[in-house]
Amino acid sequence: MKRRIAALLCCVLLMLQMTVPPQTQAADYVYFVAAGENVLPMSDSTMPFWKGGYLYVPAAIFADVLRNEGRISYVYAEKEKIGILYRGDDRVLMFGVGDDFAVDGKGQRSYPGAVYRNGQIFVPASMVSDFFGLQYSVTKISGRTAGGKTFRGELVWIRETGYILSEKYFVNAAASVIALRYEEYLKSREQAQTPDDTTPQAPGEEEDMGGKRLYLCMTAGETTAPLLDALDRYGVQGTFFCTPQFLQEQGDLLRRMTATGQSIGILADARDPERSVEEQLEAGNRALERATCGRTRLARVEGGEEQLLQRLEEAGYRCLRPDLDRSAYELRSSSNASGLLRQIMGRREDGISIWLADRVSAQGLRSLLSSAVSGGSRCLAWTETA
Numbered sequence: 001m002k003r004r005i006a007a008l009l010c011c012v013l014l015m016l017q018m019t020v021p022p023q024t025q026a027a028d029y030v031y032f033v034a035a036g037e038n039v040l041p042m043s044d045s046t047m048p049f050w051k052g053g054y055l056y057v058p059a060a061i062f063a064d065v066l067r068n069e070g071r072i073s074y075v076y077a078e079k080e081k082i083g084i085l086y087r088g089d090d091r092v093l094m095f096g097v098g099d100d101f102a103v104d105g106k107g108q109r110s111y112p113g114a115v116y117r118n119g120q121i122f123v124p125a126s127m128v129s130d131f132f133g134l135q136y137s138v139t140k141i142s143g144r145t146a147g148g149k150t151f152r153g154e155l156v157w158i159r160e161t162g163y164i165l166s167e168k169y170f171v172n173a174a175a176s177v178i179a180l181r182y183e184e185y186l187k188s189r190e191q192a193q194t195p196d197d198t199t200p201q202a203p204g205e206e207e208d209m210g211g212k213r214l215y216l217c218m219t220a221g222e223t224t225a226p227l228l229d230a231l232d233r234y235g236v237q238g239t240f241f242c243t244p245q246f247l248q249e250q251g252d253l254l255r256r257m258t259a260t261g262q263s264i265g266i267l268a269d270a271r272d273p274e275r276s277v278e279e280q281l282e283a284g285n286r287a288l289e290r291a292t293c294g295r296t297r298l299a300r301v302e303g304g305e306e307q308l309l310q311r312l313e314e315a316g317y318r319c320l321r322p323d324l325d326r327s328a329y330e331l332r333s334s335s336n337a338s339g340l341l342r343q344i345m346g347r348r349e350d351g352i353s354i355w356l357a358d359r360v361s362a363q364g365l366r367s368l369l370s371s372a373v374s375g376g377s378r379c380l381a382w383t384e385t386a
Contacts, residue, residue: 029385030153030185032141032178034170035061036160039177042185044213045118048125048156050384051263052294055138056115056122057156059083059095062132072132076121083114083121085128093131095121098259100292104131111293117237117261117381125156135159139167143175145183212344213351214372215239215382216365217300217320219267219358220246224253226362232260234369236379239263241300241320244280247287254291263381264288265298265320270308277301277308281317297384300355318384322355323347331360337367341375353382 031048033040040061048057062072062085076083081097092105095114102110102123110131115122129136135158142152155171155178165173189211216238218227224240231238240262247254247266257264266284268277275283285295299312300320309319324343330336344352372379 030151030182031385032153032155032181033057033061034155034157034159034174036158039155039174039181042181043188044378046120049122049381050297051115052112052258052288052292052296054112054124054126054294055156057125057158059085059114059121059123059128061158062128083123085123085132087132091132093128095123097121098256100255100258100294102127113259115261116259119235122261125158129158133161135161135163137167139171141171141178143179143182145179145186147183149183149186151179151182211350212377214344214377214379215351215353216356216368216379217241217265217322217353217382218356218360220250220253221358223361224250227360227365228253228256228260228262230362230365230369231262231379233366234373234379236369236373237261237263237381238379239265239298239382241265241267241298242284242288243267244284244287247284247291251291254288258292258294261381263298263383264292264296265300265382266296268299268301268304270301270303270305277304277312278315281312298382320353320355320382322353323349324352324354327355327357327359329359331356331364331368333364334367336364337371340368341371344372344377 030042032042033046033048046058048055050056059074059076062074072085072087074083074085083095083097084092085095086092090105093110094103096103097114097116100111100113102113104110110127112124112127125136128134137157139155139157140153141155142150144150155174157167157170163170171178218238218240220240220242227238227240237260240257242250242254242264244266254264266281266288268280268284270277272280281299289295297317298320299317301309301312304319309321312319324347326340329339331340340354344354369379
Protein backbone atom coordinates (compact mmCIF):
# COMPACT_ATOMS: atom_id res chain seq x y z
CA MET A 1 0.00 0.00 0.00
CA LYS A 2 2.81 2.46 0.89
CA ARG A 3 4.48 1.79 -2.45
CA ARG A 4 1.22 2.48 -4.30
CA ILE A 5 0.75 5.77 -2.43
CA ALA A 6 4.34 6.86 -3.16
CA ALA A 7 3.92 5.99 -6.83
CA LEU A 8 0.68 7.98 -6.95
CA LEU A 9 2.37 11.01 -5.38
CA CYS A 10 5.19 10.84 -7.93
CA CYS A 11 2.66 10.82 -10.75
CA VAL A 12 0.83 13.81 -9.32
CA LEU A 13 4.07 15.79 -8.94
CA LEU A 14 5.09 14.92 -12.49
CA MET A 15 1.72 16.08 -13.84
CA LEU A 16 2.02 19.36 -11.94
CA GLN A 17 5.47 20.00 -13.38
CA MET A 18 4.15 19.34 -16.89
CA THR A 19 1.14 21.62 -16.51
CA VAL A 20 2.88 24.60 -14.88
CA PRO A 21 4.62 26.70 -17.53
CA PRO A 22 8.28 27.43 -16.79
CA GLN A 23 9.18 31.00 -15.92
CA THR A 24 11.61 32.80 -18.17
CA GLN A 25 14.44 34.22 -16.11
CA ALA A 26 16.19 37.41 -17.08
CA ALA A 27 19.84 36.95 -17.97
CA ASP A 28 21.09 40.23 -16.58
CA TYR A 29 21.15 42.23 -13.40
CA VAL A 30 19.86 45.56 -14.69
CA TYR A 31 19.68 49.16 -13.54
CA PHE A 32 16.61 51.36 -13.86
CA VAL A 33 16.82 55.14 -13.59
CA ALA A 34 14.07 57.42 -12.34
CA ALA A 35 14.34 61.21 -12.33
CA GLY A 36 11.63 63.07 -10.49
CA GLU A 37 8.39 61.22 -11.22
CA ASN A 38 9.61 59.57 -14.43
CA VAL A 39 11.13 56.12 -14.93
CA LEU A 40 13.40 56.53 -17.95
CA PRO A 41 13.67 54.19 -20.96
CA MET A 42 16.50 51.67 -20.72
CA SER A 43 19.29 50.72 -23.11
CA ASP A 44 22.65 48.98 -22.87
CA SER A 45 24.43 52.15 -23.99
CA THR A 46 22.93 54.24 -21.15
CA MET A 47 22.91 51.58 -18.42
CA PRO A 48 24.43 52.89 -15.14
CA PHE A 49 27.49 51.07 -13.83
CA TRP A 50 29.69 50.97 -10.72
CA LYS A 51 33.31 52.01 -10.97
CA GLY A 52 35.74 52.78 -8.16
CA GLY A 53 32.95 52.63 -5.59
CA TYR A 54 30.81 55.22 -7.44
CA LEU A 55 27.66 54.66 -9.47
CA TYR A 56 27.86 56.43 -12.83
CA VAL A 57 24.84 57.64 -14.83
CA PRO A 58 24.66 59.49 -18.18
CA ALA A 59 25.04 63.24 -17.64
CA ALA A 60 22.20 63.86 -20.09
CA ILE A 61 19.74 62.38 -17.57
CA PHE A 62 19.86 65.57 -15.53
CA ALA A 63 18.94 67.69 -18.55
CA ASP A 64 16.35 65.41 -20.12
CA VAL A 65 14.20 65.00 -17.03
CA LEU A 66 15.31 67.28 -14.23
CA ARG A 67 15.09 70.54 -16.14
CA ASN A 68 11.78 71.37 -14.50
CA GLU A 69 12.28 69.72 -11.13
CA GLY A 70 15.93 70.61 -10.60
CA ARG A 71 16.29 73.38 -13.22
CA ILE A 72 19.44 71.72 -14.55
CA SER A 73 20.65 71.78 -18.16
CA TYR A 74 23.39 69.86 -19.92
CA VAL A 75 25.52 70.64 -22.95
CA TYR A 76 28.46 68.80 -24.47
CA ALA A 77 31.16 70.87 -26.17
CA GLU A 78 32.39 68.47 -28.85
CA LYS A 79 35.44 70.50 -29.82
CA GLU A 80 36.71 70.94 -26.26
CA LYS A 81 35.51 67.48 -25.15
CA ILE A 82 33.81 68.95 -22.08
CA GLY A 83 30.42 68.10 -20.61
CA ILE A 84 28.79 70.95 -18.69
CA LEU A 85 25.94 70.71 -16.18
CA TYR A 86 24.56 74.06 -15.04
CA ARG A 87 21.60 75.59 -13.23
CA GLY A 88 19.93 78.97 -13.43
CA ASP A 89 21.54 80.21 -10.23
CA ASP A 90 25.00 80.08 -11.85
CA ARG A 91 25.93 76.72 -10.41
CA VAL A 92 28.20 75.05 -12.98
CA LEU A 93 29.96 71.68 -13.01
CA MET A 94 32.32 70.85 -15.90
CA PHE A 95 33.64 67.39 -16.80
CA GLY A 96 36.54 67.14 -19.22
CA VAL A 97 37.13 63.91 -21.13
CA GLY A 98 40.46 62.65 -19.85
CA ASP A 99 40.26 64.44 -16.48
CA ASP A 100 39.87 62.55 -13.22
CA PHE A 101 38.06 65.48 -11.63
CA ALA A 102 35.23 67.96 -12.22
CA VAL A 103 35.57 71.75 -11.97
CA ASP A 104 32.89 74.12 -10.68
CA GLY A 105 32.33 77.74 -11.68
CA LYS A 106 34.89 78.95 -9.13
CA GLY A 107 37.63 76.67 -10.39
CA GLN A 108 37.42 74.27 -7.46
CA ARG A 109 37.92 70.59 -8.17
CA SER A 110 35.70 67.70 -7.12
CA TYR A 111 36.52 64.01 -7.44
CA PRO A 112 36.02 61.70 -9.22
CA GLY A 113 35.73 62.87 -12.81
CA ALA A 114 33.54 61.62 -15.63
CA VAL A 115 33.85 58.42 -17.66
CA TYR A 116 33.49 58.61 -21.44
CA ARG A 117 31.69 55.48 -22.62
CA ASN A 118 29.42 54.54 -25.53
CA GLY A 119 29.92 57.99 -27.05
CA GLN A 120 28.66 59.93 -24.04
CA ILE A 121 29.74 61.22 -20.68
CA PHE A 122 28.80 59.35 -17.51
CA VAL A 123 29.04 61.20 -14.20
CA PRO A 124 29.05 59.99 -10.56
CA ALA A 125 25.41 60.23 -9.48
CA SER A 126 26.11 60.89 -5.81
CA MET A 127 28.60 63.70 -6.41
CA VAL A 128 26.43 65.54 -8.96
CA SER A 129 23.33 65.14 -6.79
CA ASP A 130 25.15 66.60 -3.77
CA PHE A 131 26.50 69.50 -5.82
CA PHE A 132 23.06 70.53 -7.09
CA GLY A 133 21.21 69.78 -3.85
CA LEU A 134 19.27 66.77 -5.12
CA GLN A 135 18.34 63.52 -3.39
CA TYR A 136 19.85 60.30 -4.70
CA SER A 137 19.15 56.70 -3.74
CA VAL A 138 19.66 53.16 -5.02
CA THR A 139 17.03 50.53 -4.17
CA LYS A 140 17.11 46.80 -4.96
CA ILE A 141 14.03 45.74 -6.91
CA SER A 142 12.60 42.70 -8.67
CA GLY A 143 9.40 42.00 -10.56
CA ARG A 144 7.71 40.43 -13.56
CA THR A 145 6.51 41.83 -16.85
CA ALA A 146 3.03 41.32 -18.28
CA GLY A 147 4.58 38.66 -20.52
CA GLY A 148 5.83 36.70 -17.50
CA LYS A 149 9.53 37.57 -17.73
CA THR A 150 11.16 38.18 -14.38
CA PHE A 151 13.82 40.76 -13.66
CA ARG A 152 16.00 41.89 -10.80
CA GLY A 153 18.27 44.85 -10.34
CA GLU A 154 18.38 48.26 -8.76
CA LEU A 155 16.49 51.52 -9.19
CA VAL A 156 18.56 54.69 -9.23
CA TRP A 157 16.23 57.52 -8.21
CA ILE A 158 17.26 61.18 -8.49
CA ARG A 159 14.80 63.86 -7.34
CA GLU A 160 14.48 67.13 -5.49
CA THR A 161 14.99 67.19 -1.73
CA GLY A 162 11.86 66.82 0.36
CA TYR A 163 10.11 64.63 -2.24
CA ILE A 164 6.71 63.61 -0.95
CA LEU A 165 7.09 59.85 -1.53
CA SER A 166 9.56 57.60 0.26
CA GLU A 167 11.70 55.14 -1.71
CA LYS A 168 9.45 52.22 -0.77
CA TYR A 169 6.24 53.95 -1.82
CA PHE A 170 7.77 55.27 -5.03
CA VAL A 171 8.94 51.79 -6.05
CA ASN A 172 5.47 50.38 -5.35
CA ALA A 173 3.73 53.20 -7.23
CA ALA A 174 6.06 52.83 -10.23
CA ALA A 175 6.01 49.00 -10.35
CA SER A 176 3.93 48.77 -13.53
CA VAL A 177 6.04 51.39 -15.31
CA ILE A 178 9.26 49.65 -14.26
CA ALA A 179 7.97 46.36 -15.67
CA LEU A 180 6.97 48.12 -18.91
CA ARG A 181 10.42 49.71 -19.23
CA TYR A 182 12.05 46.30 -18.83
CA GLU A 183 9.76 44.77 -21.46
CA GLU A 184 10.65 47.60 -23.87
CA TYR A 185 14.32 47.03 -23.11
CA LEU A 186 14.08 43.32 -23.96
CA LYS A 187 12.26 44.05 -27.22
CA SER A 188 14.87 46.60 -28.28
CA ARG A 189 17.65 44.08 -27.60
CA GLU A 190 15.83 41.39 -29.59
CA GLN A 191 15.40 43.76 -32.52
CA ALA A 192 19.08 44.71 -32.39
CA GLN A 193 20.10 41.05 -32.45
CA THR A 194 17.66 39.96 -35.19
CA PRO A 195 19.33 39.95 -38.63
CA ASP A 196 17.59 41.65 -41.53
CA ASP A 197 16.47 38.76 -43.75
CA THR A 198 15.77 41.09 -46.66
CA THR A 199 19.43 42.05 -46.99
CA PRO A 200 21.56 39.25 -48.46
CA GLN A 201 25.03 38.80 -47.04
CA ALA A 202 27.68 39.85 -49.50
CA PRO A 203 30.51 37.44 -50.29
CA GLY A 204 33.40 37.95 -47.88
CA GLU A 205 31.26 39.92 -45.44
CA GLU A 206 31.91 39.31 -41.74
CA GLU A 207 29.73 36.58 -40.30
CA ASP A 208 27.01 37.71 -37.90
CA MET A 209 28.04 36.96 -34.32
CA GLY A 210 24.55 37.44 -32.92
CA GLY A 211 25.17 40.68 -31.08
CA LYS A 212 27.18 39.12 -28.26
CA ARG A 213 28.61 41.19 -25.44
CA LEU A 214 32.33 40.52 -25.06
CA TYR A 215 34.14 41.44 -21.85
CA LEU A 216 37.83 41.38 -22.79
CA CYS A 217 40.05 41.09 -19.71
CA MET A 218 43.83 41.35 -19.95
CA THR A 219 46.95 41.97 -17.91
CA ALA A 220 48.37 45.49 -17.81
CA GLY A 221 52.04 45.69 -18.72
CA GLU A 222 54.51 47.02 -21.26
CA THR A 223 52.02 46.79 -24.16
CA THR A 224 49.16 48.55 -22.37
CA ALA A 225 49.46 51.87 -24.24
CA PRO A 226 49.17 50.24 -27.74
CA LEU A 227 46.27 48.12 -26.47
CA LEU A 228 44.50 51.28 -25.29
CA ASP A 229 45.12 52.80 -28.73
CA ALA A 230 43.40 49.80 -30.34
CA LEU A 231 40.41 50.04 -28.02
CA ASP A 232 40.12 53.79 -28.62
CA ARG A 233 40.28 53.26 -32.38
CA TYR A 234 37.12 51.15 -32.31
CA GLY A 235 35.42 53.13 -29.54
CA VAL A 236 35.12 50.13 -27.23
CA GLN A 237 36.19 49.24 -23.71
CA GLY A 238 38.05 46.44 -21.96
CA THR A 239 39.33 45.58 -18.50
CA PHE A 240 42.95 45.72 -17.38
CA PHE A 241 44.13 43.81 -14.32
CA CYS A 242 47.17 45.49 -12.80
CA THR A 243 49.73 44.28 -10.30
CA PRO A 244 50.26 46.48 -7.23
CA GLN A 245 53.65 47.48 -8.71
CA PHE A 246 52.06 48.60 -11.97
CA LEU A 247 49.49 50.59 -10.00
CA GLN A 248 52.26 52.32 -8.09
CA GLU A 249 54.31 53.24 -11.16
CA GLN A 250 51.89 53.94 -14.03
CA GLY A 251 49.67 56.79 -12.84
CA ASP A 252 49.35 58.38 -16.30
CA LEU A 253 48.15 55.16 -17.90
CA LEU A 254 45.71 54.56 -15.05
CA ARG A 255 44.24 58.04 -15.51
CA ARG A 256 43.93 57.42 -19.23
CA MET A 257 42.10 54.14 -18.59
CA THR A 258 39.69 55.83 -16.22
CA ALA A 259 38.98 58.71 -18.58
CA THR A 260 38.27 56.48 -21.58
CA GLY A 261 35.91 54.13 -19.74
CA GLN A 262 38.22 51.15 -19.31
CA SER A 263 37.83 49.12 -16.13
CA ILE A 264 40.73 48.58 -13.74
CA GLY A 265 41.16 45.51 -11.58
CA ILE A 266 43.94 44.25 -9.33
CA LEU A 267 46.03 41.22 -10.27
CA ALA A 268 47.08 39.28 -7.17
CA ASP A 269 49.11 36.10 -6.75
CA ALA A 270 48.04 33.61 -4.10
CA ARG A 271 51.51 31.99 -4.31
CA ASP A 272 53.32 35.14 -3.17
CA PRO A 273 55.36 34.10 -0.08
CA GLU A 274 55.70 37.65 1.27
CA ARG A 275 52.19 39.14 1.08
CA SER A 276 48.74 37.66 1.37
CA VAL A 277 46.21 38.24 -1.37
CA GLU A 278 44.32 40.65 0.89
CA GLU A 279 47.50 42.65 1.46
CA GLN A 280 48.19 42.78 -2.27
CA LEU A 281 44.67 44.00 -3.00
CA GLU A 282 44.83 46.68 -0.34
CA ALA A 283 48.26 47.87 -1.55
CA GLY A 284 46.93 48.02 -5.10
CA ASN A 285 43.88 50.01 -4.06
CA ARG A 286 46.00 52.51 -2.14
CA ALA A 287 48.14 53.08 -5.23
CA LEU A 288 45.07 53.33 -7.47
CA GLU A 289 43.48 55.85 -5.14
CA ARG A 290 46.60 58.02 -5.24
CA ALA A 291 46.59 57.97 -9.05
CA THR A 292 42.87 58.29 -9.83
CA CYS A 293 41.11 59.12 -6.54
CA GLY A 294 39.16 55.89 -6.93
CA ARG A 295 39.32 52.29 -5.77
CA THR A 296 38.25 49.02 -7.37
CA ARG A 297 36.53 45.84 -6.26
CA LEU A 298 37.63 43.85 -9.34
CA ALA A 299 40.23 41.17 -8.70
CA ARG A 300 41.97 38.40 -10.59
CA VAL A 301 43.76 35.96 -8.28
CA GLU A 302 46.36 33.68 -9.86
CA GLY A 303 46.62 30.33 -8.11
CA GLY A 304 43.67 31.10 -5.86
CA GLU A 305 41.42 28.28 -4.70
CA GLU A 306 37.65 28.58 -4.62
CA GLN A 307 37.54 28.99 -0.85
CA LEU A 308 39.84 32.03 -1.09
CA LEU A 309 37.76 33.59 -3.87
CA GLN A 310 34.59 33.14 -1.83
CA ARG A 311 36.22 34.82 1.15
CA LEU A 312 37.26 37.78 -0.99
CA GLU A 313 33.76 38.11 -2.44
CA GLU A 314 32.28 38.09 1.04
CA ALA A 315 34.64 41.00 1.77
CA GLY A 316 33.21 42.94 -1.19
CA TYR A 317 35.51 42.04 -4.09
CA ARG A 318 34.36 40.67 -7.42
CA CYS A 319 36.74 37.96 -8.60
CA LEU A 320 37.12 37.20 -12.29
CA ARG A 321 36.09 33.64 -13.17
CA PRO A 322 36.19 33.93 -16.97
CA ASP A 323 33.69 32.15 -19.17
CA LEU A 324 36.52 31.61 -21.64
CA ASP A 325 40.12 31.29 -20.41
CA ARG A 326 42.56 32.06 -23.23
CA SER A 327 45.63 32.55 -21.06
CA ALA A 328 47.30 29.51 -22.67
CA TYR A 329 46.82 30.86 -26.22
CA GLU A 330 48.23 33.88 -27.99
CA LEU A 331 46.26 36.70 -29.57
CA ARG A 332 48.94 38.28 -31.71
CA SER A 333 47.73 37.80 -35.29
CA SER A 334 44.63 37.65 -37.45
CA SER A 335 44.74 33.84 -37.41
CA ASN A 336 44.78 33.89 -33.57
CA ALA A 337 41.79 36.24 -33.68
CA SER A 338 39.91 33.95 -36.08
CA GLY A 339 40.41 31.00 -33.75
CA LEU A 340 39.11 32.97 -30.79
CA LEU A 341 36.09 34.20 -32.77
CA ARG A 342 35.17 30.62 -33.67
CA GLN A 343 35.20 29.76 -29.99
CA ILE A 344 33.03 32.77 -29.17
CA MET A 345 30.49 31.94 -31.88
CA GLY A 346 30.28 28.37 -30.58
CA ARG A 347 29.08 29.52 -27.17
CA ARG A 348 25.43 30.05 -26.31
CA GLU A 349 25.83 32.93 -23.85
CA ASP A 350 25.02 36.47 -24.96
CA GLY A 351 27.61 37.88 -22.56
CA ILE A 352 31.07 36.26 -22.41
CA SER A 353 33.98 37.24 -20.16
CA ILE A 354 37.31 36.36 -21.82
CA TRP A 355 40.63 36.17 -19.97
CA LEU A 356 43.45 37.06 -22.37
CA ALA A 357 46.09 37.53 -19.63
CA ASP A 358 49.34 38.88 -21.09
CA ARG A 359 49.17 36.92 -24.36
CA VAL A 360 47.65 39.72 -26.44
CA SER A 361 49.31 42.27 -28.75
CA ALA A 362 47.90 45.42 -30.33
CA GLN A 363 47.85 43.74 -33.75
CA GLY A 364 45.93 40.73 -32.48
CA LEU A 365 43.51 42.90 -30.55
CA ARG A 366 42.83 45.09 -33.61
CA SER A 367 42.07 41.99 -35.68
CA LEU A 368 39.68 40.69 -33.04
CA LEU A 369 37.93 44.05 -32.60
CA SER A 370 37.54 44.58 -36.35
CA SER A 371 35.76 41.25 -36.83
CA ALA A 372 33.76 41.47 -33.60
CA VAL A 373 32.44 44.98 -34.26
CA SER A 374 31.68 44.19 -37.92
CA GLY A 375 29.84 41.07 -36.82
CA GLY A 376 27.51 43.00 -34.51
CA SER A 377 29.15 42.28 -31.16
CA ARG A 378 30.00 44.86 -28.51
CA CYS A 379 33.19 44.91 -26.50
CA LEU A 380 32.45 46.25 -23.02
CA ALA A 381 34.31 46.79 -19.78
CA TRP A 382 33.82 44.07 -17.18
CA THR A 383 32.68 46.04 -14.16
CA GLU A 384 31.63 45.46 -10.58
CA THR A 385 28.12 44.62 -11.79
CA ALA A 386 28.45 43.59 -15.45
